[in-house]
Amino acid sequence: xxxxxxxxxxxxxxxxxxxxxxxxxxxxxxxxxxxxxxxxxxxxxxxxxxxxxxxxxxxxxxxxxxxxxxxxxxxxxxxxxxxxxx
Numbered sequence: 149x150x151x152x153x154x155x156x157x158x159x160x161x162x163x164x165x166x167x168x169x170x171x172x173x174x175x176x177x178x179x180x181x182x183x184x185x186x187x188x189x190x191x192x193x194x195x196x197x198x199x200x201x202x203x204x205x206x207x208x209x210x211x212x213x214x215x216x217x218x219x220x221x222x223x224x225x226x227x228x229x230x231x232x233x234x
Contacts, residue, residue, distance in 0.1 A: 149182040150153065150219040151163050169199050177201075177215075181211075181215070182208075182210075182214060182215035182218075183201060183203070183208055183215055184201075184206055184208050184215070184217045185203035185204050187203055187204045187205075188201050188202065189202045189203065189204070189229065189230045189231065190202035190229075190230065190231045190232060192232070192234060194234060195210075196219070197212070198211055200232070200234070202229040202230060202231055202232050203228075203229065204227070204228045204229075205217075205219065205227055205228075206218050206219035206220070206222075206224055206227050206229060206231050207219075207224065208234060
């Protein structure tokens with residue numbers, strides 16, 4: 149193998165090492181974002197893509213843009229919800 153081919157082989161080998169896969173993304177939701185509480189006990193994503201959160205201040209749904217809160221006034225028996233079953 150010539151010196152030129154050796155250098156090209158090293159170059160392409162090290163170029164492939166610098167290729168990365170997809171970056172993971174994450175979102176942080178809290179009361180400033182609209183979540184009813186920072187204490188979340190259970191989370192679920194339904195078949196329509198809505199995220200549901202069980203908190204110590206009721207249940208919240210998130211459609212990707214805004215939160216909707218459900219509490220005792222909406223029919224919950226307690227404001228603290230540890231888990232729900234869709």
